[in-house]
Amino acid sequence: NAGVTQTPKFRVLKTGQSMTLLCAQDMNHEYMYWYRQDPGMGLRLIHYSVGEGTTAKGEVPDGYNVSRLKKQNFLLGLESAAPSQTSVYFCASRLPSQGVRTGNYYEQYFGPGTRLTVT
């Protein structure tokens, strides 16, 4: 059981280049999330998905696109990278719970992160 994995771990892009970050989870979780974390800051939600074939915008979606063609995978794309997108990107997944919010209702499982530099 690998949990949440992210590919690649590091990447350097030039302004205007495109790339796709892959997130994979083997816990059969319905919900998946993409965050970015800038130096010394907390995480900000980019996009999320509540199930295969669904995606929705988070707090900072501009400049990013996502796809969830398979339940276990959540892809984050940068069509035209900009220096402002230099950050560490984290993927997370969560098993939705019904009813009362007890126990670990808010527990998300995070991947190790992808460090992206745009020059």
Place this chain on the structure above:
Amino acid sequence: LAKTTQPISMDSYEGQEVNITCSHNNIATNDYITWYQQFPSQGPRFIIQGYKTKVTNEVASLFIPADRKSSTLSLPRVSLSDTAVYYCLVGDIDGTGFQKLVFGTGTRLLVSP
């Protein structure tokens, strides 16, 4: 979204109890309080969640007063491996899965020998 305020950093020694207080004056009725831990170069890890009074698990305790305008994460007998950034989040996940939880800048805890 409820705004949270935490100390930027705290220092402690091995074996001591550490209490990190988070202020959230505009917490909404449906909001829960959640704490995460993050080590350098790793993703955050869930610690504990609560709504009111006290919650305890194998890792930590969470104390929430009646007015819910603040909360305190208590780590018993810390070790060097507890050195990390601790985030207090206040919010909810709505029926569509949207994460109304905001990660602030957190509290950087340094545990020394």
